[in-house]
Amino acid sequence: MMQIDYTVTFNLDDACLAIGSEGSLVYAIVDHGIVEPKGDSPQDWLFDLDMICTAKRAVRLQRDLHLDWSAIALVLTLVEERDRLRTDNQNLQAQLQRFLQN
Amino acid sequence: MEFQDYYKVLGVATDADLKAVKTAYRKLARKYHPDVSDEHDAEKRFKEVAEAYEVISDETKRAEYDQLRKYGRGGQPFEAPPEWQSKAGRKQGPQGDFSDFFENIFGSGGFERGAANAFRGNEDFTSRRGRDVEVELPLLLEDTFSDEARPIEYLLPHYGPQGRLADIRKTLKVKIPAGVIDGERIRLKGQGGPGFGDGPAGDLFLRIRLVPHPLFDIAGADLNIVVPIAPWEAALGVKLTLPTLTGKINLSVTANSQSGQRLRIKGKGMRTRKEHGDLFAVLKIVMPERSPAQAEALWQELAEKAEFNPRKEWESS
Numbered sequence: 001m002m003q004i005d006y007t008v009t010f011n012l013d014d015a016c017l018a019i020g021s022e023g024s025l026v027y028a029i030v031d032h033g034i035v036e037p038k039g040d041s042p043q044d045w046l047f048d049l050d051m052i053c054t055a056k057r058a059v060r061l062q063r064d065l066h067l068d069w070s071a072i073a074l075v076l077t078l079v080e081e082r083d084r085l086r087t088d089n090q091n092l093q094a095q096l097q098r099f100l101q102n
Numbered sequence: 103m104e105f106q107d108y109y110k111v112l113g114v115a116t117d118a119d120l121k122a123v124k125t126a127y128r129k130l131a132r133k134y135h136p137d138v139s140d141e142h143d144a145e146k147r148f149k150e151v152a153e154a155y156e157v158i159s160d161e162t163k164r165a166e167y168d169q170l171r172k173y174g175r176g177g178q179p180f181e182a183p184p185e186w187q188s189k190a191g192r193k194q195g196p197q198g199d200f201s202d203f204f205e206n207i208f209g210s211g212g213f214e215r216g217a218a219n220a221f222r223g224n225e226d227f228t229s230r231r232g233r234d235v236e237v238e239l240p241l242l243l244e245d246t247f248s249d250e251a252r253p254i255e256y257l258l259p260h261y262g263p264q265g266r267l268a269d270i271r272k273t274l275k276v277k278i279p280a281g282v283i284d285g286e287r288i289r290l291k292g293q294g295g296p297g298f299g300d301g302p303a304g305d306l307f308l309r310i311r312l313v314p315h316p317l318f319d320i321a322g323a324d325l326n327i328v329v330p331i332a333p334w335e336a337a338l339g340v341k342l343t344l345p346t347l348t349g350k351i352n353l354s355v356t357a358n359s360q361s362g363q364r365l366r367i368k369g370k371g372m373r374t375r376k377e378h379g380d381l382f383a384v385l386k387i388v389m390p391e392r393s394p395a396q397a398e399a400l401w402q403e404l405a406e407k408a409e410f411n412p413r414k415e416w417e418s419s
Binding site: 049056060065079087091095098102 | 287326362
């Protein structure tokens, strides 16, 4: 049986390993506010699982779409917003359907 | 193996210059990149585009491919000439899962850079971390209330020094703790793709997908349920039994209730780790399809006696 630790956090070294990236890329991602780890200085940084997933996404976008970090920050913000609106829309549509059908 | 028509994939002419090839790739990559795309087959399409770009953007590979093109056609079975030997080799691929056609023509000599982890490309093949794998886990709303163990089956990509091998089918029993939410990721360390050589295994990410419920709609931590009531129940009020995720409760609808009115039942929504949401009963007034003659007479009487104009607002305009 697999046990899951929900409070999992990553320091900078663990984050680099989990993201599969060098420290310099992780610095750039934090510098551009793409993820905001807890802690003031890099040695205190703590990343949660969502931040790791966002950072991985950012690294893939940089590699595949040849975007700079500011553009990636903007893309991720807009994609997140789009996903949130899509979920809201689906929920409202589902509720509307319940109202319209007899 | 099937012949891949890379020019067709990129939508460029066979004599397109590098600038046109780059523009076509960028456009398609934006459209199909799995991290931003809406398309249902985005991942597959993106891999095709990335593979085509790797070949057509590289002068040596493109020249070799153009030679081979004389023997093959898109979608048709293809065998490279027996004496075929590529000089180009492979550089870093964005995804690592290139087609058999590509592996056959350009070899898998450099495949491990993409296959394992494109960013750790300067490490040597013998000690590389395995791939992370993401699997969707559909859950019923009811399942988020308990932390039962459930079996999860998934496929792991598998690579040997010679290239990609058959996927490994893996089954795990995982206890999904109560309170998970839609879209949440759960990491199972070391349960992803096997490491290369002495490298550690990658991780497995389970992505929670809450299955649409026949009665309840999710709104954040809250739930909505549409409650059908008869017109006379709306007029006179009614006590009814309301299903919730944790069993039935009694609900009082007051007299003169409106369609669309929301009644809040505290603490009966989702139970996430952060909060307990509420359940909202949304009233929907429903007419019977047909009324018996006696009821029709009563409606008629009501129409004459009830002094009510539902379109009063229109009169002032």
